[in-house]
Amino acid sequence: MRLALAVLTVLILAGFPKIAFTQTAQDTLPVIDYSTPRDFEIGGIKVIGAEYSDDNALIAIAGLKVGDKVRIPGEDVYRAIKALWKLRLFTDVQIYKEKIIGDVIFLEIQVQERPRLSRYSYTGAKKSRHDDLNDEVSSFLLKGGIVTENVKTNASNAIKNYYRAKGYLDVDVVVDEVPDEKMVNAVRLVFNVVKNKRVKINDITFSGNENVKSKKLRKKMGNTKRKRKLFSSSKFIRDEYEDDKNSIIAYYNTIGFRDARILNDSIWRNDKGQLMIHMDIDEGNRYFFRNISWKGNSIYDSERLSTVLGIQKGEVYNQELLETRLRFSMDGRDISTLYMDNGYLFFQVDPIETSIVEDSIDLELRIQEGPQATIDRVIIRGNDRTHEHVIRRELRTRPGEKFSRSDIIRSQREIINLGYFNPESLGINTPVNPQRGTVDIEYTVEEKPSDQLELSAGWAGGGRGVIGTLGVSFNNFSMRNIFKKEAWSPLPQGDGQRLSLRAQTNGRFFQSYNISFTEPWLGGKKPNSFTVAGFINRFAFGDRDFSTFQKFVILGASVTLGTRLKFPDDNFVSQTTLTFQNLSLENWITGLFITDDGFVVTDGNYYNISIKQTITRSTVSDPLFPRSGSRFTLSAQLTPPYSLFNNRDYSDLPVDERFRWLEYHKWRFNAEWYTELAPKLVLRTAVKLGMIDAYNDDIGIAPFERFQIGGDGFANQQAGAFNGVDLIALRGYDENELPNNLLNNRLVATPIFNKYTVELRYPLSLNPSSTIYALAFVEGGNSFRSYREFNPFDVNRAVGMGLRVFLPMFGTLGFDYGLGFDKDVVGAGGSIFSNYGRFNIILGFEPE
Numbered sequence: 027m028r029l030a031l032a033v034l035t036v037l038i039l040a041g042f043p044k045i046a047f048t049q050t051a052q053d054t055l056p057v058i059d060y061s062t063p064r065d066f067e068i069g070g071i072k073v074i075g076a077e078y079s080d081d082n083a084l085i086a087i088a089g090l091k092v093g094d095k096v097r098i099p100g101e102d103v104y105r106a107i108k109a110l111w112k113l114r115l116f117t118d119v120q121i122y123k124e125k126i127i128g129d130v131i132f133l134e135i136q137v138q139e140r141p142r143l144s145r146y147s148y149t150g151a152k153k154s155r156h157d158d159l160n161d162e163v164s165s166f167l168l169k170g171g172i173v174t175e176n177v178k179t180n181a182s183n184a185i186k187n188y189y190r191a192k193g194y195l196d197v198d199v200v201v202d203e204v205p206d207e208k209m210v211n212a213v214r215l216v217f218n219v220v221k222n223k224r225v226k227i228n229d230i231t232f233s234g235n236e237n238v239k240s241k242k243l244r245k246k247m248g249n250t251k252r253k254r255k256l257f258s259s260s261k262f263i264r265d266e267y268e269d270d271k272n273s274i275i276a277y278y279n280t281i282g283f284r285d286a287r288i289l290n291d292s293i294w295r296n297d298k299g300q301l302m303i304h305m306d307i308d309e310g311n312r313y314f315f316r317n318i319s320w321k322g323n324s325i326y327d328s329e330r331l332s333t334v335l336g337i338q339k340g341e342v343y344n345q346e347l348l349e350t351r352l353r354f355s356m357d358g359r360d361i362s363t364l365y366m367d368n369g370y371l372f373f374q375v376d377p378i379e380t381s382i383v384e385d386s387i388d389l390e391l392r393i394q395e396g397p398q399a400t401i402d403r404v405i406i407r408g409n410d411r412t413h414e415h416v417i418r419r420e421l422r423t424r425p426g427e428k429f430s431r432s433d434i435i436r437s438q439r440e441i442i443n444l445g446y447f448n449p450e451s452l453g454i455n456t457p458v459n460p461q462r463g464t465v466d467i468e469y470t471v472e473e474k475p476s477d478q479l480e481l482s483a484g485w486a487g488g489g490r491g492v493i494g495t496l497g498v499s500f501n502n503f504s505m506r507n508i509f510k511k512e513a514w515s516p517l518p519q520g521d522g523q524r525l526s527l528r529a530q531t532n533g534r535f536f537q538s539y540n541i542s543f544t545e546p547w548l549g550g551k552k553p554n555s556f557t558v559a560g561f562i563n564r565f566a567f568g569d570r571d572f573s574t575f576q577k578f579v580i581l582g583a584s585v586t587l588g589t590r591l592k593f594p595d596d597n598f599v600s601q602t603t604l605t606f607q608n609l610s611l612e613n614w615i616t617g618l619f620i621t622d623d624g625f626v627v628t629d630g631n632y633y634n635i636s637i638k639q640t641i642t643r644s645t646v647s648d649p650l651f652p653r654s655g656s657r658f659t660l661s662a663q664l665t666p667p668y669s670l671f672n673n674r675d676y677s678d679l680p681v682d683e684r685f686r687w688l689e690y691h692k693w694r695f696n697a698e699w700y701t702e703l704a705p706k707l708v709l710r711t712a713v714k715l716g717m718i719d720a721y722n723d724d725i726g727i728a729p730f731e732r733f734q735i736g737g738d739g740f741a742n743q744q745a746g747a748f749n750g751v752d753l754i755a756l757r758g759y760d761e762n763e764l765p766n767n768l769l770n771n772r773l774v775a776t777p778i779f780n781k782y783t784v785e786l787r788y789p790l791s792l793n794p795s796s797t798i799y800a801l802a803f804v805e806g807g808n809s810f811r812s813y814r815e816f817n818p819f820d821v822n823r824a825v826g827m828g829l830r831v832f833l834p835m836f837g838t839l840g841f842d843y844g845l846g847f848d849k850d851v852v853g854a855g856g857s858i859f860s861n862y863g864r865f866n867i868i869l870g871f872e873p874e
Contacts, residue, residue, distance in 0.1 A: 063097050069130035075137045077211070079115060087113065088135065096131070106135075114174055115140055140172045141205070144212040146181075150219035159217075162188045173203065173213055182217065189221050193261025196222040196299075226253040226260045228300035234289070234307040238278070246270070246277045250303070262293075262301050271305070278309065282342040285310030313343040316386035322393035326364065331391075334364055343387055348377060352391070356654075358432060365395065369428030371458065371465055372396030399429040402464035408471040412446050412502060416522040419547060420444065423467050429456075434467065439647050444522065446502055447471040448794040449648050474794035475834035476501040477517075480528065480869075493536060495869075497528030499837075505543075522546050538563040548587075555588035555601075578614045580750060582607040599642045607634035609730060609750055618751055618775045619729035621681060626772075627729045630682030634730065634750075636692075638663040650797045650832050651789055652700040653708050663692040663731070669722040676724040690728045692718040694752075703786075710785040716752065717778045717813075732775035735809045736761040738842075738866035751775040756807045758824025758844030758864050765850070766809045778816050781807035797832040805844070822848040830868070840868040 071090055073081040085091075088106035096102045103121055110119045118138040125132045146167055148156060163181040171177070182199040189197040198220045206212040230252050232240045244252070249266035251259060271288055278286035291305040315337055320328040335351050336359070352375050353362045365373040374394040381388040404425055406417050420440040422433035434454060442449045453470035480497035504521035507513035523545050530538040542559035560583045568575040584605040591598035609632040611619075619627035639662050645655035668687045669676060676684050698712040720727045735754040761767050766776060784804045791798040806821030826844030833839065845862045 063099055065095055065097050066126070066129055066131035068092050068094050068096055068133060069127065070124075070132040071135065072124070072133075073135045073137065075139065078139060078142065079137075084110065084135065084137070090133065098131070110135070110137065114176075115172055139211060140174060141203075141211050141213040142209075143167060143169055143171050143173050143177075144206040144209050144214050145169065146215040146217065148217050148219060150221070151217075159185055159188060163217075167215070173215065178203070178215065181215075185217060185219060189219070191263050193224040193226075193263070194221040195225040195262060195301075198222070224261060226300050227262055228252065228296055228298070228302055230303045230305075232305050232307055234309065237283070237309055237312070238281075243274055243277075246273050248273065253300070274305075274307075276346065279345045280347065282312040282314060282344070283309050284313055284343055284345060311385055313382075313385050313387050315339060315341050315343055315389070316381075316383070317388040319388075319390050320393065321390055322395065325368070325370070325395055331361060331364075334359060334361055335391075348389075352377065358435075361391075363431055366429065366431040367433075369398035369400070369430070370395055371399035371429045371456075372460065397463050399458065399463055399465045401425050401427050401429055401467060402459070402462070403466045405466060405468045406471070407468065408447075409473065411473050411520055412444075412471075412522070413504075413520040415550075416444070416446075416502075416520065417441060417469070417471070419550075419553070421469075429465050437469070439645075441469065441471065442648050443646070445649055446473060446476050446522075448474045449650075450792055450794070472794075478834065478837045480837060493530055493532045495528070495530045497526070497540075499524065499526045505545075535567060536565050553590040555586070557584075557586040557588070559584050559586075573613075575612070576614050577610075577612040579610045580607055581610075597643050597645055599644070601638075601640040601642070603638040603640070605634070605636050605638065607750075608632070609634065618732075618734065618773060620769060620772070620774045621685075621729050622726040624769070625681055627681055627685070630686070632682075632685055632688055632730065634665070634688045636663050636665045636688075646700065650794075651708070651787070651792060651799055652710075653702045653706075654700055656697070656699045659694070659696040661694045663690075663694075665689045665691075667721040669725055676722065681729075684725055685728055685730075688728045688730060689721055689725065690718050690731060691721065692716075692731055706789050708787045710783070710787060712781075712783040712785075714754065714781040714783075714807075715779070715818075716754075719777065719813075727777050729775075732777055733779040733809060734761060734767065734773075734775045735779045735781065735807050736764045736767060738864075738868075754779055754781055754807065755866070756781065756822065756824070757803065757805055757826055757828075757842045757866060758846035758862070759822055759849070760864060763846065763849050764809060764822055766811055766815075769811070774811075776809040776811050778810040778813065779807065780816075780818055780821065781805070782821065795834065798830070800827070800829050802827045803842075803844070822846060826863075828866075838868055842866045842868070 068090060070092060071085050073084050076084055087109050089109060090096070090102070090106050107119050107121060110116065116137045117140055118136075120136045122134040122136060123131060124134045146163070148159060151159060162184040166177055166180040166184065178201045182201055185199050186197050200218040200220075202216040202218065203213050204216060206214050227250065230240075230244055230247070230250070232243055235243060247270035250262065250270045253260035271291070275286055275288065286307065286309050289306045289308050291303065294302050296302050316339055318332065318335070318337060318339070320331050323331060337348065337351065351360050353360055355363070361375055362373060372394075373396055376392045378390045378392055379387055380390045401423055402425060404418070404421065404423055406414055409417060421437045422440070423430070423437050427433075434456075438452060438454060441447060441452060448471075451470075451472040453468075455468040455470070456465050457468070458465045478497075478499040478501065480495055480499075500517060500519070501524050502519045502521070503523040503525045504513065504518040505523055505525075506521065507518035510518065513519075524543070526540070526542045528538075528540040530536070538561070540559070540561040542557060544555060544557040546553070546555045548554045548556040561580075562582075563580045564577075565579070566575070566577045582605065584603055586601055586603040588599060588601040590596055591600055611627065611629050611632075614628050615626070621627065640659060641661075642657065642659045644657040646652045646657050647655050665688055668689050693716065695715045696713070698710060701709045701711075703709050716733050718727055718731055718733075730750040731752070733752045733754060736756045736759045737753070738755060738757075756764070762773055767773060782805065785801050786803075787799050787801045789797070789799040802825075804823075804825050806823045808821050810816045824844040824846045826842055828840060828842035830838055830840040843863060843865050846864065847862070849862060
């Protein structure tokens with residue numbers, strides 16, 4: 027029988043004077059008196075029980091080597107056992123004598139390894155949480171790894187922290203270690219989660235705040251809120267709470283209390299287990315700006331710098347405002363932008379408080395202008411589909427030019443507006459070479475899908491039934507590579523051209539076919555766009571063999587030239603469009619076309635040749651979810667004034683002769699603004715106006731090219747495709763619910779409209795593969811049958827909410843629900859929602 031030397035050593039140290047080896051039938055040895063230590067030479071060492079550990083590594087860690095002298099009993103064996111225990115790999119470590127030959131001893135290290143992890147699971151946690159929990163514990167739990175108490179504790183704490191971050195401060199996690207019957211020396215861990223109720227914050231109180239109301243301070247705590255409203259969120263997260271305390275001090279600094287601090291804060295539970303928070307604040311004195319002077323400036327005089335700074339003597343001392351006006355203001359009104367736009371990349375400015383007298387502070391703004399920096403290289407990375415010249419031609423930063431911060435910001439905006447790249451991951455780096463006085467500009471982009479597929483169906487009403495739509499838009503097309511087989515992956519792309527094909531039909535009653543092609547840089551050297559488009563729209567109703575047969579066909583083509591203007595600034599774009607249309611009507615008694623004298627246009631061939639001039643100024647930063655900027659569009663569409671070139675008396679001509687060659691002048695004005703009220707919360711305001719008039723009063727306003735407001739975007743788009751009118755959606759109203767749209771109970775188009783919109787938007791996802799945002803709106807609009815009736819303040823009002831989802835392959839999808847306040851529902855049955863509410867679906871495009 028082998029004797030455990032490790033146990034003997036411990037017993038000796040504990041005071042047992044003599045321990046002896048016992049005899050066995052197989053091994054007869056002399057009795058050893060352990061009160062007298064004896065030296066042996068190690069003749070061999072083997073390890074038993076180490077299935078996952080290397081034997082040689084364990085022997086080396088034990089510090090025992092063959093040939094070494096070892097004293098038994100002695101410290102050598104004790105140190106070996108202690109070293110192996112420190113590994114935390116084993117539940118038992120023992121060293122045995124295998125045999126003794128003379129003065130040579132053979133040792134056997136026996137270990138029992140800790141169990142290995144086979145898998146782990148959760149109870150008490152929703153399945154939707156499991157992936158998140160796996161992310162939290164993945165750094166502690168490795169399949170096949172050793173399970174220790176420390177491992178279980180770390181994983182358990184990670185789960186607790188996850189739930190505490192969601193307000194479950196009383197969460198408890200119990201870990202069960204269960205042997206795995208399918209594997210040897212393996213266990214599975216079961217984490218039993220008891221999250222308990224979320225701990226709410228009952229109240230947040232303050233003391234010492236003599237100049238700021240407690241209500242105001244609570245509003246500055248953006249994440250830590252007390253429970254007051256039914257749907258308001260209230261939870262305590264330590265890191266966010268610390269950030270909120272800093273926000274309180276930052277607010278005090280903006281109103282002159284530069285020395286404000288929180289002396290102490292207390293957190294405790296009330297009788298209901300809810301949190302109570304109290305902060306004791308020392309506001310300090312309130313300070314004001316007094317004298318502000320400049321030092322080190324040679325490029326710009328002090329008067330110019332003070333004008334840009336915009337801080338006057340006597341204003342409340344505001345450290346945040348000072349830093350904003352010195353460095354990187356969002357509106358570009360800051361000293362750094364002034365210098366950096368002139369190439370002074372190495373510019374620095376440091377505000378120094380030179381004097382504090384009672385409540386006034388004197389500042390000296392010390393400037394180091396440095397040399398001007400020249401752009402050396404402009405590098406573009408990440409464009410694996412879009413050709414580099416498509417990006418480079420949009421940049422305002424070019425090698426050899428002076429560095430300009432405004433040019434970088436503008437270049438960033440132009441790259442985003444291409445629509446080919448993820449705006450959230452666009453990176454700009456500016457490594458500098460101070461010795462050469464140069465700077466490289468590196469743009470890193472991430473491609474996103476930009477082509478769109480429109481596949482939809484909708485009920486058009488008016489007897490037209492279901493209309494199906496199939497359309498494709500290749501927004502980054504390459505026409506020059508169309509005959510290169512290797513460029514088809516799956517289509518030739520990368521040159522920034524746009525090819526659009528679209529077809530709509532509901533069988534033999536309605537067909538619409540459209541095709542367009544746009545080259546945004548005609549010639550490749552200047553931003554002159556060229557667009558050619560053609561379409562045919564046909565509507566037929568009834569049987570040709572009967573008198574009820576109706577038909578309306580529009581055949582059209584257009585050519586558009588656009589250019590980017592340099593005056594007043596290069597945010598302006600000019601577009602000139604030449605359009606030809608042939609409108610053919612046969613017994614079209616259901617149309618919208620009524621003349622000023624009330625005559626319904628039902629038959630005839632009409633020709634519409636017009637030139638349209640559009641001026642647009644846009645500073646919108648992101649076409650999918652704009653957060654800042656504005657867009658203004660003014661257009662004038664003119665036909666030749668045919669009646670001025672002949673002596674015909676139009677007053678007595680029939681309608682089909684009077685309007686055979688359409689003549690009119692048509693004006694549209696659209697304006698929209700985007701303002702970020704809070705992080706990601708965007709306010710959109712918009713105004714739309716339109717009017718059409720005649721050159722000759724004897725002819726009157728043309729029955730075509732008028733406006734119809736109301737209804738949703740989808741059904742209206744189908745009607746507008748062939749009815750020759752501009753369709754303006756007005757949420758909350760159908761077309762026939764606006765009084766001015768009806769004449770003798772017939773739906774008509776009008777020569778004037780106005781529309782006003784205010785929207786609040788908040789994104790739910792800014793992922794380029796699916797941009798999603800919710801919105802709430804207030805909207806008003808109206809149509810007018812004459813200029814005498816026009817009143818810009820006479821609108822039909824509506825409020826509501828909606829959702830938008832932009833999918834690269836399908837365009838914009840979503841819905842709106844609006845309540846129209848100004849409907850005539852007297853005597854109508856039903857609820858307020860059925861009488862006043864209207865639900866609109868958006869498929870593939872955003873209605874106007």
